[in-house]
Amino acid sequence: MAKDSKTPLLDQLEEGPWPSFVTEIKRAAEKKDSAKDLLHQLERSYVDRIGHWKHGGIVGVKGYGGGVIGRYSDLPEEFPAVAEFHTFRVNMPSAWFYTTEKLRQLCDVWDKHGSGLTNMHGATGDIILLGAPTSELQPCFDDLSEIGFDLGGSGSDMRTPSCCVGPARCEFACIDTLDLLYSVTMEFQDELHRPMFPYKSKIKISGCPNDCVASVARSDFSVIGTWRDSIRVDDAEVANYANEGMDIQSEVVDLCPTKCMAWDAGAKKLSIDNGECNRCMHCINLMPKALRPGKEKGATILVGGKAPIVRGALLSWVIVPFMKMEPPYTEFKELVRKIWEWWDENGKMRERLGELINRLGMRAFLKAVGLPPVPQMIRAPRANPYYFWEPEEVK
Amino acid sequence: MAKDSKTPLLDQLEEGPWPSFVTEIKRAAEKKDSAKDLLHQLERSYVDRIGHWKHGGIVGVKGYGGGVIGRYSDLPEEFPAVAEFHTFRVNMPSAWFYTTEKLRQLCDVWDKHGSGLTNMHGATGDIILLGAPTSELQPCFDDLSEIGFDLGGSGSDMRTPSCCVGPARCEFACIDTLDLLYSVTMEFQDELHRPMFPYKSKIKISGCPNDCVASVARSDFSVIGTWRDSIRVDDAEVANYANEGMDIQSEVVDLCPTKCMAWDAGAKKLSIDNGECNRCMHCINLMPKALRPGKEKGATILVGGKAPIVRGALLSWVIVPFMKMEPPYTEFKELVRKIWEWWDENGKMRERLGELINRLGMRAFLKAVGLPPVPQMIRAPRANPYYFWEPEEVK
Amino acid sequence: MAGKTDFGPPFYKDLLPPVVLKNYGQWKYHERVKPGVLKHVAESGDELYTVRVGSGRLVSTDWIRDVCGIADQFCGGHLRFTSRHNLEFLVSDKEKVEPLIAHLKEQGFAVGGTGHAISNPVHTQGWIHCHTPATDASGIVKAVMDDLYEYFADSKLPAYCRISLACCLNMCGAVHCSDIAILGIHRKPPHINHDTVRAKCEIPNVIAACPTGAIRPDPKEKSLTVNEEKCMYCGNCYTMCPGMPLADPTGDGVSIWVGGKISSARTPPKFSRLAIPFLPNNPPRWPEVTDAVRNIVETWASHAHKHERMGEWIDRIGWERFFDLTGIPFTVQLIDDFTLASETFRSTPAFKW
Amino acid sequence: MAGKTDFGPPFYKDLLPPVVLKNYGQWKYHERVKPGVLKHVAESGDELYTVRVGSGRLVSTDWIRDVCGIADQFCGGHLRFTSRHNLEFLVSDKEKVEPLIAHLKEQGFAVGGTGHAISNPVHTQGWIHCHTPATDASGIVKAVMDDLYEYFADSKLPAYCRISLACCLNMCGAVHCSDIAILGIHRKPPHINHDTVRAKCEIPNVIAACPTGAIRPDPKEKSLTVNEEKCMYCGNCYTMCPGMPLADPTGDGVSIWVGGKISSARTPPKFSRLAIPFLPNNPPRWPEVTDAVRNIVETWASHAHKHERMGEWIDRIGWERFFDLTGIPFTVQLIDDFTLASETFRSTPAFKW
């Protein structure tokens, strides 16, 4: 453990109104040498303006191919307590709901085996237990399993799926995001825990087009709730919003992307041409008391979203405009399996689903997974004449 | 010459209100065997549903590397009079203005040497003299030069530039399209007549953003007139348009892409926030009597437009937002030369300017030709992090 | 003066009508007097009437002499052609406008093409003179314009509608930014005639000419083979080698593209996009093509707002709506799989049913 | 039960508050009571108040115990976290809302982040735990949020403004669709330590790991060389080989991206686009970064229409206007030269001066 050197740079980050991670590290450092060495190594990084971690070999726990990220200090002599500082990715519960009891159990286990530091949560959604030596990994996992916490994903596997708060607290939810998430997570435990794919694969579930888990930007499979019938309108409540000072014409009608709404200011009557509505949610967002999604609910499935490495970031693309989403979600699970199979067969190492579809073409993808081409899949048809006809198409 | 067979299919194209090219071929066929054989070979194509021409060796006239397109029938025995059927590309006058005297001279020359058939005009803008045997090429050109008609471009040279009617008959013209065209054509006679480039290079000139010669879509250099100050408004005439029944709010103001206009229906007063106007021309187009381009005129230079072969079609890109355009147009001509030099040095065979810029990057292009980066060049900045820093940029 | 070169085109000023010379660059405004007739007024107060006449573009010297006769009679011996190959009679004397029009109609000329009309389709050579066409040019244009003549003669559409045709994907018509583009396409790779290849072609040059690298030597035949999966039917090989014709009666035909635009009015220039991947070559009148084009024109005309170009209309209603209003079936060929494909995919659940 | 695997996460129903269980899927509407406080009303008439609290995300077990204590006292032992790592106290009894807020403020918790606010920046590990960061994550986020705290605590912006940070271009924060993204970037290729390479790295694997093929064997050194022109600083090589560190105090820093969006409300999701190519790493408070972010936020806030997200505002006024309103210099780095570059170029003379 490092001598009790000062941390003048980090100390400055204890001031100010925003919660301070430095204060948190210091709290943990009271009890844990690893936290203390983390603090001092970080101070060193602030001085050097570079990180001091290096990648290590694969570490893990029995029966799992992922869920632990190995990390080693490149200054082990100075900071021995973080020479090995691996993190656990622990699968969070649906929509991040907890009882204080469960959280306390988690804290006890982590204080026993690790640094006492966590991320609540990681960007993928897991509970991140930040920093334990190799020797503590198995014992820590055994205690976690005792209290019913399993590992999340890492490496070339299905990553921990996540979902928005949905029906638990949101009137906009068109699908049961929490239940679907749990069901999918349980269905694909093997894929989650044992890397078997060309690369990582992510599933994120949002209850409506507001997409509060940002599924469209950061998951290979984006499931987004929607409806097929008409927006439900409560005229009296619409009038109330107007009376309470909302300028329905300029704030709602004029911002409707499809211009399918009309507002009769005199009669305080809003009319919607639902056939032209694209369900963007704007009007409902502004008047939740007056407008609600329709009753015939389901989800739009989009695939291919990812960060930029290596060919540039992708947003997920619509491949199924509407799918009913009821337990046991067989249709969805089978589609996921079929797509994984195709990806597994054709994907190069480190090639995400979206990149593979780009390389082999949407046509090949749709054919392989048996989805019919529909205009909802595209923003616009091709502008180039380079369609390669298959001999059987040319009669 | 083919026996006087019937042409039942083509005959059907003599009916109907639209002018018939078949009638024209028949008229020429009265006098010319080549026209007659053309008619019959075409009838054959209508029966076979394929063309009957093949590409030939290079043909041409003394002192020129282009301007003639070689063409040979693949049925020379049946249609001997079109066994050789080459076309001349004759450089048209600016904006396609003619005196009847000049046109008659042209007809006489072409009746003497060729099929008596023409395209007035070709898609690039040339006068196309359609079909003469190899033996007639030089004599025909000699007679053309007698009457002051020179050849246009073909092959890997500067192609015949073209321009819109501009100041000759259009109040929207912000530059002297006819004069600029003539000056550029004369300046680059060598480039026009002697293929020396990696591939073809096209210049098209439109007097305003309506772009009546479609320069943005089909030329490597698109010169489009514009202005830098404010739209000139004649309030009385605006009111007149309103009085004559134009709905200025819905037809003009609401369709303004920048929403920089306001219409006071009561006062019949139109106001324009010129700072936000992007000079799209819509309002001026609708009210030419009331609105006119500003007085500080010049051109926007765009480059890279082309048809799809081989990497997909490109629309020209802004590289100089504003350039004054006054005789002798030195700044423009020097820019064209500089760009050609860069293209010549770096372009692969059959690589158009736009494709080269795409391959080497806009950054390399701007640096090479010494143009400063400005936001007018782009629709939006990059969305990917893949900027390759040059060592000298990293301090 | 034979042997002289590089003297350039006739000097434009020698060819301009006096009224144009006098008012050059001094035009004040214009009016659309009626279909086919424009009136331009100069600062000087001078008026210039333009009477626009449709042309088949492929014309005989006799036709040129005919129109010269008319120009002598009504326009002091001056005329011009437009960027879409129409003919324009320029009349400085108002009195002569109606007589000119009467004379033109009597002679069977087509007056129109101005304003919100369908003007002359830009087109190309087709079977008349090129070696790589997948269809004819002049024939389809004639059939389409006969069918849509009312829209040329009158100016009754919501906005401009520019129809263009190119007979192969070289796209000489530069049709790729047209409201409606008719594009000839080949769908079969070249069939190789080994004897001709051996006799007439320089194997390395042919291989080099293929943009997709689809051509390989065939040592056994001392000839060439084509990797059919790579071929995109551009015809470059045929340009180099007569032994590799692409043309094929069943393989060749026409595709229909919509929504392109050149002007920057209201919205920036746009590419046309594929709406109908293939229609057969059915000469002499290509009924499948004329029906398809009319359907698109009239569906647009009956749904678009005033001043709304085809592409602007589609952008407003969405492509999913375009396909159901026109009844055009959506097929896999329409989905892009070329280099920028991902830009055309839909990345939002916000679409119409 | 040690050795047990694949039992999955805790079952969500066991963790939901009673009011949620009872009204699950039966929520009728919500109101934004005040900054940091949401009220959801169920069909049953039940009310659920949510009090949102900012979190540094990197928290100690003591902090978790603290918030559990508060949840026991006011929320029947239930709480949740949000997709942006905020903490939410769920109160079914209206009476407890104000006392809870008072208690939270007293304990120094940050209440806010709802509605048209700047919520918790999604971020990543940085120098805390990753091996490829070009900057720290938690430190910049702390500095930026201290500076912008008023916009978290109050809901006074025209619309949502989502700020995200990722410490290298792997973009774990998935910042690429954020209103404002702060992205750590390396600008120098890895410097190679031949001894370490020889000792610790499997040459072929390292070569294979490079996405751009920039790495070649260096036979002489029995090591590797990097073709600097091809390197895009992704760090994959360092992941495979500790002998090729990328990190560099002057080469590393931060870039700023703007205008991204995830929701489909009004307009479809959009990527963020590069506005400032590089700012230096200047710990502990990165003043250049906090100033740049504040400038962008406030320029937007003072010019945007109500409900207009950053990217929607920029699309309306145009990027040329964005650069002059913010005073951010336009530099060549902002011009795309990657695979879809041509889609970002301007193909119209219709732009603003």
Ligand code: SRM
């Ligand atoms: C911990 C976490 C950041 C955080 O602080 O929250 C993280 C950390 C790492 N990510 Fe990530 N990623 C994390 C969420 C993401 C996300 C966001 C998401 O999942 O929603 C993305 C963008 C979405 C996506 O996947 O496209 C993301 C895209 C990447 C990439 C680029 C992948 C790509 O295809 O573009 C890499 C590079 C790689 O996989 O080699 C990467 C690699 C890594 C590695 C494993 C670095 C490496 O190459 O070894 C980081 C380990 C850091 C450490 O030492 O703990 N991480 N990573 C997030 C996981 C926590 C959790 O499980 O909850």
Ligand code: SRM
């Ligand atoms: C005659 C003409 C079509 C017409 O009927 O009007 C024409 C005819 C041919 N063009 Fe073209 N192009 C003609 C205007 C165009 C245009 C339109 C324009 O210039 O505004 C284009 C699209 C704009 C562009 O250049 O991008 C055009 C794009 C091509 C291309 C594709 C070039 C590309 O980079 O994408 C080729 C293929 C090639 O060059 O090998 C081509 C090649 C050809 C060839 C030479 C066929 C060949 O490969 O040998 C054609 C000769 C036909 C013949 O036998 O007469 N032609 N060609 C046009 C020239 C007449 C004139 O000089 O006025």
Ligand code: SRM
């Ligand atoms: C004569 C011609 C120029 C020439 O040098 O030959 C010409 C002449 C005029 N154009 Fe044009 N345009 C001519 C080809 C074009 C083209 C090019 C093309 O079609 O290939 C375009 C771009 C088409 C496109 O956007 O796809 C073109 C886009 C316009 C526009 C923009 C229309 C729009 O709203 O998008 C206007 C403005 C208007 O019509 O109000 C315009 C306006 C005009 C005006 C009114 C300008 C004026 O004040 O005189 C002229 C009469 C238009 C009319 O026909 O009613 N001109 N105009 C061309 C006639 C072609 C023909 O025979 O039909």
Ligand code: SRM
């Ligand atoms: C709690 C949370 C979901 C969760 O499972 O954790 C959530 C909850 C709500 N979101 Fe969200 N959103 C949450 C992340 C998101 C995200 C994802 C993100 O930010 O990473 C988005 C996409 C952001 C984007 O578009 O870039 C998101 C886009 C929206 C929108 C669309 C806003 C827009 O106009 O673009 C709404 C509609 C609205 O605000 O009126 C919305 C509306 C709501 C409502 C009002 C839904 C409801 O009726 O309860 C919830 C309260 C919003 C508020 O904070 O005022 N939520 N919301 C997330 C809170 C994150 C946080 O701590 O700040």
Ligand code: SF4
């Ligand atoms: S995505 Fe929709 S359903 Fe889910 S929390 Fe956000 S607004 Fe509610």
Ligand code: SF4
């Ligand atoms: S959901 Fe969107 S598109 Fe539909 S009516 Fe409301 S605002 Fe318009």
Ligand code: SF4
């Ligand atoms: S481009 Fe402009 S100036 Fe030229 S003819 Fe068309 S409208 Fe007139």
Ligand code: SF4
């Ligand atoms: S020119 Fe276009 S942008 Fe400018 S005011 Fe007129 S309509 Fe608006």
Ligand code: SF4
């Ligand atoms: S489009 Fe093709 S076929 Fe037609 S003229 Fe041009 S090159 Fe020849």
Ligand code: SF4
């Ligand atoms: S047609 Fe074009 S792509 Fe096909 S083989 Fe010939 S040259 Fe190659």
Ligand code: SF4
């Ligand atoms: S963004 Fe890069 S540096 Fe930061 S955590 Fe992810 S992989 Fe590590």
Ligand code: SF4
């Ligand atoms: S940083 Fe990335 S691109 Fe550069 S050499 Fe290493 S692996 Fe290759």
